[in-house]
Amino acid sequence: MAGKDVLLSVDGVKATYNGAITALHGVSFTLRRGEILALLGANGAGKTTTLKAISNLLPAERGEITAGSILYQGRDVTKAKPAELVRAGLVQVLEGRHCFRNLTVEENLIAGGLGRSGSRAEIAADLERIYAIFPRLKDKRRALSGLASGGEQQMVAIGRALMSRPTLLVLDEPSMGLAPIIVQDIFRTLRRLNAESGLSILVAEQNSAIALRYADRATILENGTAALSGDAAELRQRDDVKAFYLGQKAAPASVSSTASLPPA
Numbered sequence: 001m002a003g004k005d006v007l008l009s010v011d012g013v014k015a016t017y018n019g020a021i022t023a024l025h026g027v028s029f030t031l032r033r034g035e036i037l038a039l040l041g042a043n044g045a046g047k048t049t050t051l052k053a054i055s056n057l058l059p060a061e062r063g064e065i066t067a068g069s070i071l072y073q074g075r076d077v078t079k080a081k082p083a084e085l086v087r088a089g090l091v092q093v094l095e096g097r098h099c100f101r102n103l104t105v106e107e108n109l110i111a112g113g114l115g116r117s118g119s120r121a122e123i124a125a126d127l128e129r130i131y132a133i134f135p136r137l138k139d140k141r142r143a144l145s146g147l148a149s150g151g152e153q154q155m156v157a158i159g160r161a162l163m164s165r166p167t168l169l170v171l172d173e174p175s176m177g178l179a180p181i182i183v184q185d186i187f188r189t190l191r192r193l194n195a196e197s198g199l200s201i202l203v204a205e206q207n208s209a210i211a212l213r214y215a216d217r218a219t220i221l222e223n224g225t226a227a228l229s230g231d232a233a234e235l236r237q238r239d240d241v242k243a244f245y246l247g248q249k250a251a252p253a254s255v256s257s258t259a260s261l262p263p264a
């Protein structure tokens with residue numbers, strides 16, 4: 001694949017926690033500029049660990065990358081500080097939403113723009129842009145985030161990330177604990193952002209059905225390795241993916257035993 005098109009390249013990444021538990025056994029995939037890539041897999045497959053490796057957040061959990069490389073915009077970022085990555089446009093929305101519960105919706109959003117040292121006018125313009133994307137947040141802007149619904153908190157978390165004007169937005173399971181209609185709303189919004197502004201998106205999801213509907217491509221993790229990568233539309237048609245990840249038939253032992261698509 002032409003290097004120019006690759007925004008993020010994860011190559012043979014191994015990671016451990018506490019120097020003992022191996023969570024990733026060599027994960028490899030690439031994300032092209034301007035695409036939505038879904039990272040799928042069952043509970044414990046290594047999705048969150050992969051995303052934390054990308055944003056260099058593993059040390060905070062006594063975890064570390066023990067092998068492999070992660071290139072963002074062609075640069076090895078395995079040692080980059082998380083704040084430096086945000087300034088470079090690599091911004092992550094962590095699993096579980098993580099709003100500042102005692103701040104209002106608007107204060108949470110403004111907090112997302114602080115690292116960018118924009119003028120007041122720029123921050124105000126960015127806020128209006130977020131409210132245009134999530135009109136519900138405008139109605140709730142003076143409410144405490146802790147009192148907002150789960151869906152609204154997820155919108156706040158995404159809106160806060162957008163305030164730092166990302167090039168690559170990384171999301172860890174945005175569907176978690178939300179009603180299907182809200183999940184659909186959030187994925188539609190992500191798709192629209194991608195289409196309108198070219199925002200690249202890496203989204204880890206257990207909800208494979210929705211992720212494969214909205215993503216361009218997907219990588220499926222199994223036991224800490226990338227078992228299968230391909231176009232989302234093609235993956236949706238595969239019997240093994242239908243059976244194991246879309247709940248449509250009896251599950252085979254592993255999709256990796258039948259993987260035949262070329263690597264992404």
Ligand SMILES: Nc1ncnc2c1ncn2[C@@H]1O[C@H](COP(=O)(O)OP(=O)(O)OP(=O)(O)O)[C@@H](O)[C@H]1O
Pocket residue numbers: 017018021022023041042043044045046047048049050061206
């Ligand atoms: N902080 C931690 N300390 C020790 N082991 C961990 C830690 N976090 C995750 N693990 C282990 O690493 C492996 C991968 O977990 P990870 O959370 O990355 O998977 P996941 O695909 O994101 O699953 P989930 O959907 O449940 O979040 C699992 O075996 C898990 O038990």
